[in-house]
Amino acid sequence: MQRKADTQTLSRLRQDLRRLVVELEGSLEAVFGRSPLVKGTVYEMARKCGKPSCACARGELHRSMVLSWSHKGKTRLMSIPPERLVELRGKSEEYQRLRGARAEVAAIGKKMLAVIDQIERIRREEP
Ligand SMILES: [Zn+2]
Structure with missing residues (x-):
């Protein structure tokens, strides 16, 4: 036989569960x-090419858009052609x-499982 407090708790837990379903x-x-996805993040990369005579050595960095994603723990980069940006x-x-x-x-x-476990604790009785 459930105590009144248990009945109230059960009712609150059922409400919690319904809220979680929503x-x-x-x-x-x-x-x-249904639209296709591409794994990764798009961002602008600014870098130096390393040639001492290049404008990038004076601070005018090479800028390009890249897609970056991780594959087997490594970061992959793909430069994005403007028409695909x-x-x-x-x-x-x-x-x-x-x-x-x-x-x-x-x-x-995870929250739903925690609520279900609480409900079980209250509803369960010894055989
Ligand atoms: Zn350069």
Whole structure:
């Protein structure tokens, strides 16, 4: 037989769980998309080429857009041709959204399991 306090706690836990389900659905929005993704981050790289006579040695660095991603623990770089910049930026942003959603889903899942464990502790009785 459950005590009144347990009944109230159970009711709160069920509400918590329902809230988490709603949160989970929100986080999954980014996962339900169909557009292609490209792993990595797009950014501008400024560097020196090393030739002493080059303008970059006087501070006018070579600037180019690159896509950077990690592969088997190593950072890979690809220089982006101007005609692919918009496309790759969009696809890498979509990738970031998916990864962000994945992290949220993992965190929400963890919270859900904690709530389920609490519910079990309250509902469980000896045979
Ligand atoms: Zn140079």
